[in-house]
Amino acid sequence: MTSKVGRRGGEADTRGDILRAGREHFARGYSDATVRAIARAAGVDPSLIVQFYGGKDGLFRAVIADAVKPESIQPVVEGGREGIGRRLAAWFFELWEAPERRYPFQALLLSAASHPPAAELLREFVTDEIVARVASVSRRKDARLRAELAGSHLIGTALTRYVYQIPPLSEVPTPELVRRVGGAIDGYLLGPVVRSSRRRRTR
Amino acid sequence: MTSKVGRRGGEADTRGDILRAGREHFARGYSDATVRAIARAAGVDPSLIVQFYGGKDGLFRAVIADAVKPESIQPVVEGGREGIGRRLAAWFFELWEAPERRYPFQALLLSAASHPPAAELLREFVTDEIVARVASVSRRKDARLRAELAGSHLIGTALTRYVYQIPPLSEVPTPELVRRVGGAIDGYLLGPVVRSSRRRRTR
Numbered sequence: 001m002t003s004k005v006g007r008r009g010g011e012a013d014t015r016g017d018i019l020r021a022g023r024e025h026f027a028r029g030y031s032d033a034t035v036r037a038i039a040r041a042a043g044v045d046p047s048l049i050v051q052f053y054g055g056k057d058g059l060f061r062a063v064i065a066d067a068v069k070p071e072s073i074q075p076v077v078e079g080g081r082e083g084i085g086r087r088l089a090a091w092f093f094e095l096w097e098a099p100e101r102r103y104p105f106q107a108l109l110l111s112a113a114s115h116p117p118a119a120e121l122l123r124e125f126v127t128d129e130i131v132a133r134v135a136s137v138s139r140r141k142d143a144r145l146r147a148e149l150a151g152s153h154l155i156g157t158a159l160t161r162y163v164y165q166i167p168p169l170s171e172v173p174t175p176e177l178v179r180r181v182g183g184a185i186d187g188y189l190l191g192p193v194v195r196s197s198r199r200r201r202t203r
Numbered sequence: 204m205t206s207k208v209g210r211r212g213g214e215a216d217t218r219g220d221i222l223r224a225g226r227e228h229f230a231r232g233y234s235d236a237t238v239r240a241i242a243r244a245a246g247v248d249p250s251l252i253v254q255f256y257g258g259k260d261g262l263f264r265a266v267i268a269d270a271v272k273p274e275s276i277q278p279v280v281e282g283g284r285e286g287i288g289r290r291l292a293a294w295f296f297e298l299w300e301a302p303e304r305r306y307p308f309q310a311l312l313l314s315a316a317s318h319p320p321a322a323e324l325l326r327e328f329v330t331d332e333i334v335a336r337v338a339s340v341s342r343r344k345d346a347r348l349r350a351e352l353a354g355s356h357l358i359g360t361a362l363t364r365y366v367y368q369i370p371p372l373s374e375v376p377t378p379e380l381v382r383r384v385g386g387a388i389d390g391y392l393l394g395p396v397v398r399s400s401r402r403r404r405t406r
Contacts, residue, residue: 110316113309113366123369148363148372149383156359160351163316166326169351180352183394184387191386 017042018049022063027103030060030111030118057117060108064121067104068095070129077137081190084137085150086182092154093174096162106163109155126151138189150188157181220245221252225266230306233263233314233321260320263311267324270307271298273332280340284393287340288353289385295357296377299365309366312358329354341392353391360384 021042025033035056039046053059076087096102108125111118126148134147161170161177169177224245228236238259242249256262279290299305311328314321329351337350364373364380372380 106316109362110313113313113362119367122367126363126367126369142371145371145375145383148369149360149387152359152363152372153356153387154359155362156355156357157352159312159316159358159362160329160355164322164325164329166329166351168345168348169355172348180348180391184352184356184390187387187390188383 014042014044014048015052018044018052018059019063019066022059023067023100023104026060026063026107029107031115033060035059057121060118061121061125063104064108064125065129067101068125068129069101070125070133073130073133077133081137083182084189085185085187086178088134088150088185089154089178089181090174092158093178096158097174102162109159134189140193142193146188150185153184153188154181217245217247217251218255221247221255221262222266222269225262226270226303226307229263229266229310232310234318236263238262260324263321264324264328266307267311267328268332270304271328271332272304273328273336276333276336280336284340286385287392288388288390289381291337291353291388292357292381292384293377295361296381299361300377305365312362337392343396345396349391353388356387356391357384 018038021038022033025038025041033056035046035049038059039049042049049055049059053062073088073091076091077084079087095105108118108122112122113119130151131144131147134150135143137143138146140146157169157177160166164170172180221241224241225236228241228244236259238249238252241262242252245252252258252262256265276291276294279294280287282290298308311321311325315325316322333354334347334350337353338346340346341349343349360372360380363369367373375383
């Protein structure tokens with residue numbers, strides 16, 4: 001297993017090869033993937049993965065970010081409140097319909113249920129990358145909770161449709177699904193204030 | 204490993220012991236559980252599990268039905284359309300808050316992502332036991348799709364709250380969660396007709 005470093009066109013190519021190999025290995029689950037096996041598949045020395053990504057967790061994070069592209073929520077959110085539900089739903093289901101984007105994210109969702117490092121990564125990712133961006137739409141004190149309810153709804157729908165494949169939800173055309181789910185997302189993000197059960201801190 | 208059959212009070216006790224042992228073993232995942240290990244834990248001969256439940260799949264089905272108690276949706280649904288969203292959400296989150304009910308269902312959701320027999324069982328269970336009952340509320344041609352959207356939403360919320368434990372959703376008091384999610388469920392079950400993308404078959 002000789003390292004190919006030095007025979008490459010450049011660091012960008014090598015990073016790309018590592019990401020692709022990581023995507024394939026992580027798609028089968030977080031726990032079974034190893035830096036050594038990913039390095040072998042990418043044709044690089046394992047130390048390069050540590051150097052570029054800090055190790056297995058860092059690479060997993062990079063694979064997820066590359067698949068989900070959370071920064072692409074920004075234009076969806078900046079499109080304004082009108083139609084935000086449908087735009088978010090369309091953004092999310094598009095991610096699930098591209099296999100090379102779907103499988104890493106699906107692996108994260110499934111691994112997070114049993115592997116604490118994957119769970120920590122999912123929490124950070126959802127909180128910092130997704131909820132923070134989507135919350136900017138609703139301009140309310142409970143904006144983060146609203147964004148997370150919308151996100152958890154999308155996750156449940158994607159699991160039922162793409163992973164469990166339960167009809168009729170698995171068979172409805174995507175545009176119709178976007179219309180239906182978009183309404184519920186609008187309700188969460190823009191709907192009337194819901195009385196809290198806890199007293200909030202006085203400001 | 205002597206069989207305890209004959210030393211028991213009766214068949215009901217034995218069935219209960221098998222269900223309890225099955226619940227514990229399946230909670231760690233569908234694929235790793237074996238009839239032999241469950242029989243050992245229950246103190247019975249493996250052939251009794253085959254006799255009572257038909258084997259591993261049948262026992263898993265019985266464990267799930269015992270945990271989820273889908274027949275208890277019936278009174279929720281029969282309470283009428285007013286407040287149906289909140290009643291269904293309360294029913295569902297109550298299931299997740301009782302560990303002995305939560306873990307078997309959680310195991311089904313996670314196992315179904317990677318094990319075809321568990322996936323088939325989840326599809327049957329959701330379709331026959333949950334969707335069929337909940338669909339009776341909405342009295343529309345697309346009632347099953349509406350019920351499944353509501354159910355997939357509940358599943359996503361439960362995963363985010365109880366399995367991934369992502370705040371603030373994991374920290375909000377249950378009654379507040381029920382109020383918020385109930386509104387979205389009402390929207391799915393009772394909301395206005397959504398234009399379909401496909402032409403429906405002429406009747």
